[in-house]
Amino acid sequence: xxxxxxxxxxxxxxxxxxxxxxxxxxxxxxxxxxxxxxxxxxxxxxxxxxxxxxxxxxxxxxxxxxxxxxxxxxxxxxxxxxxxxxxxxxxxxxxxxxxxxxxxxxxxxxxxxxxxxxxxxxxxxxxxxxxxxxxxxxxxxxxxxxxxxxxxxxxxxxxxxxxxxxxxxxxxxxxxxxxxxxxxxxxxxxxxxxxxxxxxxxxxxxxxxxxxxxxxxxxxxxxxxxxxxxxxxxxxxxxxxxxxxxxxxxxxxxxxxxxxxxxxxxxxxxxxxxxxxxxxxxxxxxx
Amino acid sequence: xxxxxxxxxxxxxxxxxxxxxxxxxxxxxxxxxxxxxxxxxxxxxxxxxxxxxxxxxxxxxxxxxxxxxxxxxxxxxxxxxxxxxxxxxxxxxxxxxxxxxxxxxxxxxxxxxxxxxxxx
Numbered sequence: 001x002x003x004x005x006x007x008x009x010x011x012x013x014x015x016x017x018x019x020x021x022x023x024x025x026x027x028x029x030x031x032x033x034x035x036x037x038x039x040x041x042x043x044x045x046x047x048x049x050x051x052x053x054x055x056x057x058x059x060x061x062x063x064x065x066x067x068x069x070x071x072x073x074x075x076x077x078x079x080x081x082x083x084x085x086x087x088x089x090x091x092x093x094x095x096x097x098x099x100x101x102x103x104x105x106x107x108x109x110x111x112x113x114x115x116x117x118x119x120x121x122x123x124x125x126x127x128x129x130x131x132x133x134x135x136x137x138x139x140x141x142x143x144x145x146x147x148x149x150x151x152x153x154x155x156x157x158x159x160x161x162x163x164x165x166x167x168x169x170x171x172x173x174x175x176x177x178x179x180x181x182x183x184x185x186x187x188x189x190x191x192x193x194x195x196x197x198x199x200x201x202x203x204x205x206x207x208x209x210x211x212x213x214x215x216x217x218x219x220x221x222x223x224x225x226x227x228x229x230x231x232x233x234x235x236x237x238x239x240x241x242x243x244x245x246x247x248x249x250x251x252x253x254x255x256x257x258x259x260x261x262x263x264x265x266x267x268x269x270x271x272x273x274x275x276x277x278x279x280x281x282x283x284x285x286x287x
Numbered sequence: 288x289x290x291x292x293x294x295x296x297x298x299x300x301x302x303x304x305x306x307x308x309x310x311x312x313x314x315x316x317x318x319x320x321x322x323x324x325x326x327x328x329x330x331x332x333x334x335x336x337x338x339x340x341x342x343x344x345x346x347x348x349x350x351x352x353x354x355x356x357x358x359x360x361x362x363x364x365x366x367x368x369x370x371x372x373x374x375x376x377x378x379x380x381x382x383x384x385x386x387x388x389x390x391x392x393x394x395x396x397x398x399x400x401x402x403x404x405x406x407x
Contacts, residue, residue: 067407086301156406197366199395202388
């Protein structure tokens with residue numbers, strides 16, 4: 001059977017690539033510390049020696065659109081081109097080509113359907129910065145095959161928060177029952193409090209530092225019950241109008257498991273939003 | 288009222304570099320052309336199988352033609368789509384980093400929770 005060797009939850013900040021590669025006057029004052037933190041975070045994945053990456057993210061109206069919007073979608077393709085014109089334009093993100101792990105995609109789809117998740121699929125998926133940001137931060141050599149899983153945190157009506165947790169639990173069960181001698185890491189990215197296109201955007205820090213503090217506590221302590229008791233589709237409007245991306249963190253808490261303390265926790269308070277990085281090593285593996 | 292159609296305009300213009308420039312330079316003309324020629328195109332179907340019923344109401348048309356992003360916010364256009372496209376059009380006109388984004392926030396500062404519904 002496959003082994004789940006690392007569970008990683010992270011914010012995805014599309015400005016990291018530009019900040020970390022800029023030099024001289026263009027280099028923002030927060031870049032060096034940010035790079036230091038990201039490289040330390042990267043080491044937590046490297047140490048787990050994964051063969052395959054299951055990548056959880058959310059399309060930002062790139063390929064998925066309101067005429068045909070899936071709630072949860074699994075990519076099943078031999079390759080995935082990545083990043084879009086408007087991400088090059090706004091963030092300077094490079095175009096990438098990632099390899100796919102089709103056997104695991106097929107397994108997740110078949111077994112996921114049988115486990116009660118009516119998953120959509122795509123055989124030609126161009127992935128966006130919700131998945132390429134963690135490739136850039138955590139695996140810049142881009143040498144591992146992936147299974148992309150997209151969630152709808154963006155276009156209401158959205159699935160309930162508990163559904164994200166349940167999907168996370170199911171993803172873990174599926175990986176651990178996959179009959180293959182492979183080491184699998186799951187990497188999911190979302191947001192803490194975030195406002196985009198609203199009056200609270202681009203402030204000196206995230207729009208709701210109090211929510212961020214609470215969220216980091218829920219995630220790092222694996223407090224799924226406490227989190228589910230407070231977080232609803234309605235409540236997530238209060239910390240910022242793009243905070244529903246926090247539900248991808250809840251999905252990753254589901255992968256990690258109730259009460260599972262993260263083995264690695266780091267945060268970085270930036271303008272606009274707080275960065276947060278978490279790693280769990282199931283079964284103690286690379287701890 | 289068609290929040291969906293507002294979003295469809297923002298989405299299809301944002302992904303096309305030529306249309307981004309055309310909308311920046313000639314908003315009224317671009318909106319009129321788009322409503323006539325593009326609004327009913329189903330994006331994943333060929334032109335012979337377009338829809339027949341989509342059109343803007345007057346407020347929506349005026350908000351788009353006026354580059355009026357506070358009005359688009361009020362009408363429930365998806366804030367991510369509006370922000371992304373308007374950054375592409377207008378960030379270049381500001382000297383300070385994030386100058387446009389901060390002004391954008393300022394111009395929306397009269398909104399408080401709950402924000403206009405963005406469900407489509």
